[in-house]
Amino acid sequence: MLNISKRLESIAHFVGQGRRVADIGSDHALLPVYLLQSGKTPSAIAGELNAGPYEAARRQVAGARLEEAIKVRQGNGLEVIHPGETDTITIAGMGGGLIRDILEAGRLQGKLEDVQELVLQPNVGEDLVRKWLVRNNWYLQEEAILEEDGKTYEILHAVRGADAMKRNEELYDSAFWQAAYGRSLRPELLYLMGPWLLRKPDIDGVWLRKWDREIEKLEKISLQMGRSDLAESKEKQKQLQRDMNELKEVLACLQTDKL
Numbered sequence: 001m002l003n004i005s006k007r008l009e010s011i012a013h014f015v016g017q018g019r020r021v022a023d024i025g026s027d028h029a030l031l032p033v034y035l036l037q038s039g040k041t042p043s044a045i046a047g048e049l050n051a052g053p054y055e056a057a058r059r060q061v062a063g064a065r066l067e068e069a070i071k072v073r074q075g076n077g078l079e080v081i082h083p084g085e086t087d088t089i090t091i092a093g094m095g096g097g098l099i100r101d102i103l104e105a106g107r108l109q110g111k112l113e114d115v116q117e118l119v120l121q122p123n124v125g126e127d128l129v130r131k132w133l134v135r136n137n138w139y140l141q142e143e144a145i146l147e148e149d150g151k152t153y154e155i156l157h158a159v160r161g162a163d164a165m166k167r168n169e170e171l172y173d174s175a176f177w178q179a180a181y182g183r184s185l186r187p188e189l190l191y192l193m194g195p196w197l198l199r200k201p202d203i204d205g206v207w208l209r210k211w212d213r214e215i216e217k218l219e220k221i222s223l224q225m226g227r228s229d230l231a232e233s234k235e236k237q238k239q240l241q242r243d244m245n246e247l248k249e250v251l252a253c254l255q256t257d258k259l
């Protein structure tokens with residue numbers, strides 16, 4: 001069986017057993033091949049926009065002798081999916097803004113109507129994806145975070161359901177945080193930090209390390225802003241300081257084990 005990264009394995013883990021998958025931006029089609037070989041999925045589509053990765057995906061699928069089960073298609077986002085042929089969409093290894101735009105374009109084309117679950121792994125901009133899910137009534141059922149080769153990855157697993165809106169309201173309800181440890185969290189912060197990751201913030205310390213690093217990055221930007229005499233930079237620096245303080249407070253609260 002194909003040897004894949006811990007990141008792709010974790011994405012595969014969230015795909016429901018027996019689901020037909022479309023992996024968008026599949027590159028070498030590693031994920032669909034792995035899903036077929038592991039018996040998790042009966043058929044898949046590997047979608048790719050660009051010629052080089054598209055050819056690489058074709059070679060991979062041919063090499064694994066899976067041309068019958070995995071259709072490699074070249075096209076933009078969800079354009080490669082036909083109605084009714086996909087239960088699960090995976091989109092991994094891109095920025096959150098691009099993932100959101102692909103989902104939104106696909107939604108407008110009616111490509112999501114028969115889809116039951118989304119497994120998404122934005123490299124950055126996870127908040128943009130979480131917001132799109134809420135706006136479009138996809139319930140964020142689980143989240144995971146992992147470290148590999150010095151990088152941190154978050155994986156979002158969303159499902160459909162008549163009660164998605166209500167469940168999302170509960171998931172993002174600031175009253176929960178108030179009751180849990182005596183402070184409410186701005187919705188913006190929940191989108192940024194992840195409502196499930198915030199509920200179990202100590203998984204191998206990965207999540208806490210990520211946010212320590214993010215605060216360090218903000219400190220550096222703030223120092224740069226401080227060197228400028230522009231009023232705009234000063235204002236930006238003040239905002240950064242407020243953001244950092246809020247993040248630090250949240251992290252300190254979470255580490256008091258009240259949750």
Ligand code: SAM
Pocket residue numbers: 024025026027028047048049050053075076077078091092093094102
């Ligand atoms: N999904 C794989 C993974 O996680 O390892 C590959 C990630 S790779 C960094 C991103 C891939 O998405 C590239 O191969 C790129 O060509 C493709 N891509 C970018 N925009 C796309 C779009 N709008 N539709 C389909 N594929 C796209």
